[in-house]
Amino acid sequence: MSGKNHSHDLPFWRKYIFSVDHKVIGIQYAITGLLFLLFGFSLMMLLRWQLAYPGQPVPFIGHLFNESMMVGGIMLPEFYNQLGAMHGTIMVFLGVVPLAVGGFGNYLVPLQIGAPDMAFPKLNMMSYWVYFLGGVTMIASFFAPGGAAQSGWTSYPPLADIATTGQTMWLIGMIFLITSSLLGSINFIVTIVQLRAEGLSFFRFPFFVWAQFVTSFLLLLAFPPLEAAGVLQLMDRLLHTSFFLPSGLVVSGNVVPVSGGGNPLLWQHLFWFLAHPEVYVLILPAMGIVAEVLACNTRKPIYGYKAMVYSVIFIGFMSFIVWAHHMFLTNMGTKMSAFFQITTMIISIPSVVILTALALSLWGGSIRFNTPMLFAVTFLPMFGIGGLTGLPLGLAAADIHLHDTYYVIGHFHYVVAPGTLFALFAGIYHWFPKVTGRKMWEFLGKLHFWPSLFFINGVFMPMFIMGLAGVSRRLYDPIQYAHAQPVQPLNVFMSICAWGLGLSQIPFVLNFFGSLFFGKKVDANPWEATTLEWSAPSPPPHGNFSIAPQVYRGPYEYSVPGQKHDFWPQAMKEEN
């Protein structure tokens, strides 16, 4: 350990709470993100009661909610809408992105590029605490008069413009979150470009670093337009401007007293200009994690590494010009629709290239089926289903039937839940030994994996059937329309699976805390992996490496012919 290591002299609150060490901040992000994932999931488990058994009182916990949420345990429509809007917001902006980018990115990127820390440690700390403030604002909005935001995670005006106070808090919370991700993304870009170890050229980056690099550019450039939109919507709500309010808008029989002349579509354009790249913010780090776990557990190099890198860069560019495929039904015109459906079809190509390369990487490998590998391999078909079901949505004609139905929900949840979340679980099991110095238990890991896999498909697969049957999303009463009644039994099945999925997370929680204290102790490189983070001690000390590492080769030198061992670390000078 170097003499520069002064972390032991710091008081508790500087070392663990207001820390500037990227590893502590990464852990803070990951834990907060996991808690928000649990919270957002709980909202959905509650909401699914109403979908399975509409109008019946929620058992056991129904009486705990106050009169504005549930009456006699029966969920009110306003509360149902809050649950839906906040589930989406929390899962995307407070759960998955903070865990994937803030958590994994913060912890791993400096280690994988051989840097002692992020380029701007104080900005890094600030990024976390601004994110935390955003989270607190979002949670507090449940206690605002009229409850939390109710206009969906997309906050479409005019509805959002005239919604209750919770929407204002949603916007303020979002501005915090955007500021946080701005600080984070600048930090990532500068760190990756400037603080690479000696010998670590761009094409020697682990794929995870590439994924985070492109993700950072998406966050940097796509989020500001939503910030602008958020400011405009705040002005609409607080200063009574009409950016998003058309002339002569009638609400509850009365003409809204505003100047009018605004355009609700303006919000949709600005929102989706962020929110489509945001989809790739959700998926690229997951692809990065899967590439790392796959290469390590197949004991062979990733197939088509360079093609994957070019693909991920191409995805980054293209993701800025596909946003209006979310708006085919807004009467924006067939020329616009034609343009955006073409770009949408084009962007599917690099995604397929990456997925194919990852699948081909399995070919001929001597695969170790440990828990991280199970989650990582499962990512491939799950993301495949999510991606392929997206194609009909990207074609304007097919989208007319499918738009705003459960099919859409099924599609993007396959990408984000059994896709991204499974990759994130793979990452947690894979890097847990690096972070804590202890392995997670295999048995509990498999007890987590198999039921989760079954139940998560039970939740999302029937959604495609419901959507094809024409059932709209966001319906408070799922059997309000005659065409939805024949598929209502699916809702019961999906809800039971959702609660089963909730129970399947118990082994994970037990495993997480149990292995933290009683897991098997490991050395620096328990998986015999090649990338730089595994040449630092487990857990790495403040400053990460005892001597600044030198990189001699690419990231995935597994099973190199003529070598004694089947892995050849990037930082190892001599033969292995």
Place this chain on the structure above:
Amino acid sequence: MSSPGLIRYISKPHPVTGVTNSKLGIWCFLASEVMLFGALFSAYILLRTGAPSWPRGSDLLNVPLATLNTIVLITSSVTMVMAWASLALKDFSKYRRYMGFTILLAFTFLVVKGFEYGHKFEHHHFPSTSNFYAIYFALTGLHGLHVIGGIIVNSYLLFPGSALWKTEPEQFMGRVECAGLYWHFVDLVWIFLFPVLYLL
């Protein structure tokens, strides 16, 4: 080979990229700012092209005051460069003078802007009056916030932050340069705002 545990390229540029960490950082930040103001300008275009009629800016806004403000802001960009150049010439007292001028000019801009706003409010022209005023207040208000941000940063570099000049002159110069890049950007936004809102 450098020693571990230290973040490199804080005051010296990276041999390959040719920039320091903070300079790359500030360019990234400015890129995101371009997207922020770009989104607002897009909103302006969409609202204006969608409106049945749109007023001429010069009929409703005070062009002479805005012209004055344009000159004030451009001058402040010049003094900002002079402040940085004085540091390059190792003339610290000159730096303080030019930085002081820059801050003073920024305040002048805000005072003039304040008069303009006050004048609008007197005539009951609020953001809620029409979408022209709405986008006018949104764009100039956000720009004004950026000016205030610049004043805070520059004041820090003029007073408490300038202690760094004695210990790490190179790093201090880097900071002034980054603040300068930001300040020129704020200036540049105004140079777009002025014709778009006041003249077109």
